[in-house]
Amino acid sequence: MKNTLRLLRTERGWSQAELADRLDVSRQSVNAIETGKYDPSLPLAFAIARLFGRGIEEIFDDGQGVTQAAD
Numbered sequence: 001m002k003n004t005l006r007l008l009r010t011e012r013g014w015s016q017a018e019l020a021d022r023l024d025v026s027r028q029s030v031n032a033i034e035t036g037k038y039d040p041s042l043p044l045a046f047a048i049a050r051l052f053g054r055g056i057e058e059i060f061d062d063g064q065g066v067t068q069a070a071d
Helices: 005-011 016-023 027-034 042-052
Strands: none
Touching (some): 016 042
8 A cells, every 4th residue: 555654754863763752662663564565554643643733634545546437
């Protein structure tokens, strides 16, 4: 899953370890999410979104897009 976590983190000047502390996860977890090797659980995704004041969909992109149902 693509995400903007690294960009958001570096904009705030936080290291991976600092972000991990704020989220109560390991630095390795932050690295794995940033590199797309691990998709966060829904509760963790919500915590990340709250921390950055964004919607989950603004941070994470599953590449599926949103389709509109035909009327």
